[in-house]
Amino acid sequence: MIRLIKRPTPSRFWTAATPVLAVLLTMIAGGLMFAALGKDPVAAIRTIFYDPLFDPNFASYSRPQLLVKAGPLILIAVGLSLGFRAGIWNIGAEGQYIIGALCGAAVGLAFYPAEGWYIFPLMVMAGALGGWAWAMIPAILKTRFNTNEILVSLLLVYVAQQLLAAMALGRMRNPQGGGFPGSRNLSQYPAASNPELIAGTGMHWGVVAAFIAVIAGYILLQRHMLGFQIRLSGQAPRAARFAGVNPARLVVFCLGVSGALAGLAGLFEVTGPAGQITIDFNSGYGFTAIIVAFLGRLHPVGILLAGLLMALTYIGGELAQFMLGIPSAAIQAFQGMLLFFLLAVDLLSNYRIQLGRPEVA
Amino acid sequence: MDIFGSINLWVLLASLMVAATPILLAAIGELVVEKAGVLNLGVEGMMITGAICGFAVAVESGSPALGFLGAAVGGAVLSLIFGVLTQVLLANQVATGLALTLFGLGFSALIGQGYIGVRPPAMPRLDIPVLAELPGLGRVLFRHDVIVYLSIALVAGVWAMLRYSRIGLILRAVGENHDAAHALGYKVVRIRILAIMFGGACAGLGGAYLSLIRVPQWTEGMTAGAGWIALAIVVFASWRPWRALLGAYLFGGIAVLQLNLQAAGVRIPVEYLSMSPYLITILVLVIMSSGRSRAALNAPASLGKSFHAQG
Amino acid sequence: MKVTQLLASAAMALGLAASAAMAQDDPVKVGFIYVGPIGDFGWSHEHNIGRLAVEEHFGDAVETTYVESVPEGADAERVLTQMALSGHDLIFTTSFGYMDPTINVAQRFPNVKFEHATGYKTAENVAVYNARFYEGRAVIGHIAGKMTETNKIGYIGSYPIPEVIQGINAAYIHAKKANPDVQFSVVWAYSWFDPAKEADAANALIEQGVDVIMQHTDSTAPMTIAEDRGIVAFGQASDMANFGPNAQLTAIVDNWAPYYIERVQAVIDGTWESHSVWHGIAEGMVEITPISDRVPEDVRAEAEALSASIAAGEYHPFTGPLNRQDGTEWLAEGEVADDETLLGMNFYVEGLQGEIPQ
Known part of the structure; x- marks a missing residue:
């Protein structure tokens, strides 16, 4: 008989060891899957986890790309984790990401072709405000009408996607683009671009913002009264009420912060790596960030590491596709397995496993 | 009966029922899961897995009926991963559900590699004689395939089960307060896993309806977000089966109506109209949830919380 | 900084040496990136059929690779760069939205040839092709x-x-x-x-x-x-x-096979040049x-x-x-x-x- 005994506090050893264990388990299970597909499992695992970091051909390029890919994931996930800790479920970061990009791009395009140091900061503000405003819709409906925020934030993703298509084809279409859909390329408009800050490092303002968010998130949760209220509301909602936490204000705060950060991520992406508004400019960062938030155990530092790990599987997965001919579907299934194992072994940090009969009934 | 000039209301009703069936099937399954206190966000992954399992079985066996059975089994097996992770290993339900969707999309595409461009065996339509010839209503009520009727029967069955049966009572008890249910001697984990598998089977059926009847073909990512809509419908329905039916038909109706308006040449801003199903769903949701007490919202109290038996 | 520069130039030198060697006896490496899954039975599916036709036609003389479901924008640029780094000689970028990423990557890899579908920006080593549907x-x-x-x-x-x-x-x-x-x-x-x-x-x-x-x-x-x-x-x-x-x-x-075979042949023969073509029924693309x-x-x-x-x-x-x-x-x-x-x-x-x- 196997029994689970809840630990009074999470085990420090297992908190650190479980991610390693999960990655090892995924390598075994994934290797079996690759072998079943007729691919060399060892080569596949090496290509996904090792080559992007250490292969002489790719590493100097891929390592900075890890930051580029992980930046928006981390930025969004840190924001989401605040709400998730308080039991406020913003599933619609993807929509806030789109609206942030649209608002920021609109400001930049309105100034085109003016030059000025103030344009990019204004765009950043517009991006954050756009994401914030989009998140305020579920927040206000929740506090005013008690409408479920999971549903509203999710449905608004679809609305944002349609809006994005309408904008890319309509009002934001590049007038010099020969009628093709898509806006002007913002990364080629110096006053509005978000360039690589130090050549060859992948660092752009979005990555900087992600690091700031991690630090700010850490301070907020560990040192600030608001962080305490957030944690308390998640763990013991009744106690939180007695402690004087205003649930409505918490909803507005958590959704607002996560929306603003998602909006910022969209803005930095559209002005930098992506470059322009296109019909399907969004590539699922908002949804992947939810997974990243949980993989990081809703802890800012954990999210940083989880974001980098996810980015590694994306980049390594692409290498595996063209180096070894592994279909992208297998990579997707592999990522799913990694998540399953991470979630499963998390048990070990919160519970002790006991074999045999309980000592005390 | 015509609205907006040339759109026939009866035809619109008949086509919205078909359009809504995959969402309805997935939603009614998820409703049972959530009633048991479990939030499974992996509906999209289970639907697409059902779509390919059903398709593969139907093509290999030549029987659409066996295909639907295969789809239900496939969806249920995939949901079992979720069940074990969240119920036995106590993983977070939101994260596990999302991981399930990611895995399901990849996994289904792997199985489906050999089925691209294949046409599945056809499912006969079940025209009920005489009644099907009734003007108007005949088309709406009596000229569908068997799965459309099955989905409605399933709604009725779930409604009756939750309301009148002992199983329904236990299910609700587990969803409302798992500690109390456990104290009363119910096997919380076992009941929840069974509910999760039921949800997986229903989502699988919904996916197979797309790949075997509605489209019918296999292509990667063919559910195109239907699973997420199903999740929305459950909350929209405030966990009541008949309202889930209403919600699914309403959603399907608006989606079909906007295409009908376009086809009829009504001058409307198309790019904004394609947002309308989502906006109207939000609007209706706000109206339904405003001015009611929390209890009336009917959310299972233990929804999304892990259960671990103490002592 | 110095070390990375050194590494980069070493890698470049290696790459050059490798592509020079390739011209003689190694197979020509041809990459494809697709915007959808090859199982979409539509746009990406047809391009992949073109890729398979290239494999069939040239046999061991050509090695083809592909990456599917690549979002347009930053992801495309990364995939293209990695393909270029891994010694591809010719890369087909098969979606309109890959236009700017293709041009950007092509600037950095003058020795790699690119073919962009349905766009309008060309360069010394970027050709564009489209079909008169x-x-x-x-x-x-x-x-x-x-x-x-x-x-x-x-x-x-x-x-x-x-x-x-x-x-x-x-x-x-x-x-x-x-x-x-x-x-x-x-x-x-x-x-x-x-x-x-x-x-x-x-x-x-x-x-x-x-x-x-x-x-x-x-x-x-x-x-x-x-x-x-x-x-x-x-x-x-x-x-x-x-x-x-x-x-x-x-x-x-959409029949891309004849064009793909023609262009790969041009690379093998060393006659590849940038161009902008719009083929129709006559050339068999439609x-x-x-x-x-x-x-x-x-x-x-x-x-x-x-x-x-x-x-x-x-x-x-x-x-x-x-x-x-x-x-x-x-x-x-x-x-x-x-x-x-x-x-x-x-x-x-x-x-x-x-x-x-x-």
């Missing part, structure tokens, strides 16, 4: 005009972009010539691929009395609906006869499958003659006199549309109802 649309437009009994033709569009608008105009002009009473109903799906929505759109059109359906979306759902409801339709991107054995009159197939027996003999002959005259360059589907929708003159008698206008086409021709969503 509207030529095929003109032929099916003619058949549709002859075959419709209700005089109503339904058209399911994806997004209102020039390529789709060209198709609608070409089909309408030739349907109108075949049957002056013909009317078009256009439904925009606002998606390239959403089988359920496309099926709904087809049903909605049929309810409006449409008896011929054309589509510029990728799924076979409209074809299946047409088969089910006993009307006729035209296949898009692939031969969809399997899904509409009675319904499909003919299909416009292919019309054998016309169904359901189409009367004389209509079939007319359609084949039309196709042949387009292929021979005797006839251009956009030949004046043609007016814009608002009645202003676009092309005078005998005037032929220039490619630039066609590539950016954002207006309907006279006679079409409705507005293009802007």
